[in-house]
Amino acid sequence: MRVLLLGGTGEARRLAGLLAARPGFDVVSSLAGRVADPALPPGRTRIGGFGGAAALAAWLAAERIGAVVDATHPFASAVTASAAAAAGDAGVPLLVLRRPGWTEGPGDDWRRVPSVAEAAADLPGERVFLTIGRGGLAAFAGDAHRRYLVRSVDPPEPPLPPRTHVVLGRGPFTVDGEAALMREHAVDVLVTKDSGGAMTAAKLVAARRLAVPVVMIDRPPAPDAPTVPDVQGALAWLDARAGA
Template sequence: MRVLLLGGTNEARRLAAGLTRRAGFDVITSLAGRVAEPALPAGRTRVGGFGGTDGLAAWLVAERIDAVVDATHPFAAEITVSAVTATTRTGVPLLVLRRPGWHEGPGDDWRRVPSLAAAADPPGERVFLTTGRDGLPIFAGDDRRWFLVRSVEPPPPPLPPRSTVLLARGPYTVEGELELMRRHAVDVLVTKDSGGEMTAAKLTAARLLGLPVVMVDRPPMPAAPAVTTVDAAETWLERLLRTGASPGL
């Protein structure tokens, strides 16, 4: 079975590693190419876009892909919409693998907002910003607050005029996040509801320090079969391999 794995996440790398150890699967992981030195998965990879929905549909047919698993980031809404449309058009079974979002617990002070633009006026003066590179222009006009911007790679301008960029890649620890927030006297955290354990330590640290968290909600996902764990995705693919037809959920 030829499987296209839309990747870039920890779950995608774990799924690729599991499938490459199993007989009967030929896995190609597609990476968007937005990170110069991505963490590479096991098996074959391709880097770069497909040229929109039409390009993806044509690629699926040309490469004789038997199944697609979309294990992209929860905020990569555009590729998910494209994958749903392209697989519907070509009749290729699709499964969306999305890790669960984070949930507020006792002691947390979260302020949920529907979009990154709605997070542009956080309740603090020293902001720990962990929303990725693309959204930084939203904060670029804020000359009142100071921002600690964490990014895997150097973000392009424009940046907030009063900001410090920290280049780092998870996973992070609670101890490390506490030390970082204390050292920079952070008084508010702004982040996206990405979910997962690799970057959850900042939420625990914010709770322990009594800091508010501005949490950007995920974009709505189009209707498609979906699971939340790598094991469930493997089970779906194995059933599809045995039956030769979409197994459903």
């Protein structure tokens, strides 16, 4: 079975490695190309968009894809919607691999909001640690009052808030490192997306230890497709499809 794996996450890389080692599977990993130096998975890799749902459907047919696994970031809603439409048009089964979101625990001070715009509209602090990636930073650009610490894998492009300090980094991060960074910049509010997973969860533990409130941006609505929370679930689904 030839599998199109829409990737860019740690789960996608692990799944690609397992499939590359399993007889009976030919995996093609697709990366959006938004990161300058992406961590490449094992096996065949395709970088760049397909040009919309119709073009992706045609590609699925031409490549004789037997299954599509969407293991993109939980906030890559446009990619997920395009994949769902294309898979439906091409008659190819689609599975969504989504890690569970984060859950507030004892000692946490979280304020959940439905969007980046609502996060920017009502911040409970003056020194803001933004860990939302490069997308969405424009929502904060008009704030000339607060100081912003922005972290991303690649340098963000304008517009940015006038009082911004950028740090570049790729997870996983440590709790001690995150706490030190927050202390260094006197952070009094953390803004992040509910990405889930262990790669970037250390900032939440650090925020709890330092009594820093967290503005947590909720995920977009889940797609109407079979969904599993982990790599083992995706392997079981693919094994079932291959044996059908």
